[in-house]
Amino acid sequence: MLNKIILYCRALHKGELLKRIEYKLKDIFKYFYIRNFFTNKDVECVFRNIEIDIPNLNYEKHDYYYVFNKKINYNDIKQNLLYSNNFWRKENLSYYDDVKIVWENNRMQFLLPIAMKYKTTKNPYYKELIMDTLDFWEEKNKFEYGINWTNNLEVAVRAINIALCLIILQDKKLNEKYSSLLYLHALYIYNEINYSKYCIPNNHLIGEATALLFLSNVLNTKKQTKWQKRAIKIIKENIDIIDEDGLSKENSFSYQFFVTKMYILALSFIDDEESFRVINKKILKSLEFLKLIIINEKKILNYGDNDDAYLFSVYEDYNLARDIIIYYNFFFKREFVEETKIIKELLNSFKKKIVYGIYKNKDYFFNKSIFVYKWGNNLLFFNAKNIEGHAHNDSLSLNLIVDGREVLVDSGTYSYNISKKKRDYYTSRQAHNTILFEANNAKRVGTFRWYNLYNSFLKDINVTENIIAIKGIIENVCERKIIINKKKKEIKIYDKSLTKNFLIKDNWIVNEAYLKDKKLYSKNIIFEFSCPKISTKIVNISDRYLCERKINNYYTEYAESLNTKITI
Numbered sequence: 427m428l429n430k431i432i433l434y435c436r437a438l439h440k441g442e443l444l445k446r447i448e449y450k451l452k453d454i455f456k457y458f459y460i461r462n463f464f465t466n467k468d469v470e471c472v473f474r475n476i477e478i479d480i481p482n483l484n485y486e487k488h489d490y491y492y493v494f495n496k497k498i499n500y501n502d503i504k505q506n507l508l509y510s511n512n513f514w515r516k517e518n519l520s521y522y523d524d525v526k527i528v529w530e531n532n533r534m535q536f537l538l539p540i541a542m543k544y545k546t547t548k549n550p551y552y553k554e555l556i557m558d559t560l561d562f563w564e565e566k567n568k569f570e571y572g573i574n575w576t577n578n579l580e581v582a583v584r585a586i587n588i589a590l591c592l593i594i595l596q597d598k599k600l601n602e603k604y605s606s607l608l609y610l611h612a613l614y615i616y617n618e619i620n621y622s623k624y625c626i627p628n629n630h631l632i633g634e635a636t637a638l639l640f641l642s643n644v645l646n647t648k649k650q651t652k653w654q655k656r657a658i659k660i661i662k663e664n665i666d667i668i669d670e671d672g673l674s675k676e677n678s679f680s681y682q683f684f685v686t687k688m689y690i691l692a693l694s695f696i697d698d699e700e701s702f703r704v705i706n707k708k709i710l711k712s713l714e715f716l717k718l719i720i721i722n723e724k725k726i727l728n729y730g731d732n733d734d735a736y737l738f739s740v741y742e743d744y745n746l747a748r749d750i751i752i753y754y755n756f757f758f759k760r761e762f763v764e765e766t767k768i769i770k771e772l773l774n775s776f777k778k779k780i781v782y783g784i785y786k787n788k789d790y791f792f793n794k795s796i797f798v799y800k801w802g803n804n805l806l807f808f809n810a811k812n813i814e815g816h817a818h819n820d821s822l823s824l825n826l827i828v829d830g831r832e833v834l835v836d837s838g839t840y841s842y843n844i845s846k847k848k849r850d851y852y853t854s855r856q857a858h859n860t861i862l863f864e865a866n867n868a869k870r871v872g873t874f875r876w877y878n879l880y881n882s883f884l885k886d887i888n889v890t891e892n893i894i895a896i897k898g899i900i901e902n903v904c905e906r907k908i909i910i911n912k913k914k915k916e917i918k919i920y921d922k923s924l925t926k927n928f929l930i931k932d933n934w935i936v937n938e939a940y941l942k943d944k945k946l947y948s949k950n951i952i953f954e955f956s957c958p959k960i961s962t963k964i965v966n967i968s969d970r971y972l973c974e975r976k977i978n979n980y981y982t983e984y985a986e987s988l989n990t991k992i993t994i
Contacts, residue, residue: 721747
């Protein structure tokens with residue numbers, strides 16, 4: 427027990443422990459109740475009438491949307507907007523099987539497609555549906571009461587979607603009607619953003635700052651100046667969440683684009699030229715990398731947590747890979763579709779001129795922690811990044827795509843809250859194509875925190891016309907060397923222990939595979955191992971959040987070294 431407490435404290439962010447103690451003391455003295463009681467909820471606030479040219483949406487003629495693969499008809503929206511009457515500080519998140527399902531519905535991201543349908547068809551049904559939904563939500567979710575006020579990022583995402591919806595509708599009466607609702611969202615974000623600054627300094631903090639900056643520019647109120655100052659200060663102080671190579675420090679490709687889109691929205695409202703330039707550059711670097719890890723233009727490589735999250739979309743059938751392509755084309759090819767036309771209009775409205783990237787068809791990426799090689803419709807991903815944030819315990823793991831088909835598969839995420847046992851599995855080394863050993867190189871503390879025990883990194887890359895060779899190391903534990911022979915169409919993997927007499931295993935999660943004559947076949951892909959024994963068992967993988975399927979997991983045991991050849 428004491429060891430767990432020590433590990434947890436070591437996993438906390440700088441200043442987090444003091445912030446948590448501060449909030450406990452405030453709870454004791456009823457600070458949050460008192461603050462809520464004295465909040466002036468009848469505020470003088472006006473939503474600005476922003477004149478932008480709204481494009482017509484080529485929409486599907488159906489009246490439903492999806493949340494985690496669950497189809498929700500427009501007529502059923504309200505019954506899926508779950509709520510409660512507890513004060514937000516009294517909410518017990520463990521009461522909900524997966525609280526993310528509740529929050530996802532209450533982000534109200536369905537508003538934008540409905541608003542676009544109204545602008546395209548002029549059918550009053552869609553406008554009335556938006557009003558009915560917002561009225562219902564406002565009635566059932568009094569300020570700071572209920573599950574939908576417990577997470578500041580969820581408040582921020584909802585506020586962004588409501589505000590964008592009003593901008594699309596361009597109705598002065600609706601702007602006036604819902605300006606107070608947005609004011610309360612902005613007030614809550616402002617009040618709680620410093621908690622995120624110390625306790626959740628990642629996508630949560632950037633999303634909250636983006637929403638606060640957005641609202642400070644579209645709401646005319648006495649508080650808008652101080653909202654804007656706090657938002658810009660936080661964005662500037664945390665600009666390195668995407669590093670100079672264009673990689674997210676949260677170690678998740680899904681969350682990387684989540685933050686990238688926050689930056690894209692924030693561009694319209696950033697006046698400081700230096701901050702604008704830096705963020706613009708980060709967006710280009712991030713999109714350039716993310717474009718590499720798209721499979722068949724339909725999905726992205728699973729790396730770290732992937733919960734299908736997104737900030738906003740005018741499309742009902744949201745697709746992360748398509749969204750990356752849309753914004754890549756916007757920033758690198760100056761191609762505009764419905765959503766990027768709206769972003770361009772916002773930029774123009776606030777007199778912001780983005781810098782466009784230069785289109786280069788890159789085939790590989792390498793830095794000290796990640797290697798990606800893409801040739802034709804094939805892709806190899808090799809990861810040796812230190813484990814933190816939304817990462818999984820997968821240093822030295824491989825993903826392989828051949829002819830657009832996943833061969834070496836990452837197990838995915840499944841869920842954050844439904845089962846601790848499942849969360850432990852999906853974040854473990856056993857759920858990835860990597861080297862297993864007696865002790866994990868990092869320990870997970872809670873749902874998202876890690877305490878690193880060993881460093882990992884890539885080194886010694888060598889690239890010629892026909893050969894790419896690269897080595898990954900977990901210090902004092904093991905190493906993996908990969909040699910890609912383009913001419914022979916084969917990949918050789920050399921694994922070895924860095925400690926004598928240290929039993930380790932290789933883990934292989936292979937799609938549609940079978941064993942024959944001590945070789946592993948996945949359609950026309952052949953795996954050959956230098957060890958005589960290959961064991962197998964059936965495991966679960968999760969291609970999408972809250973979805974599971976069965977697959978064969980193969981592993982090979984060895985004392986000091988193992989060679990593997992993959993012929994493609």
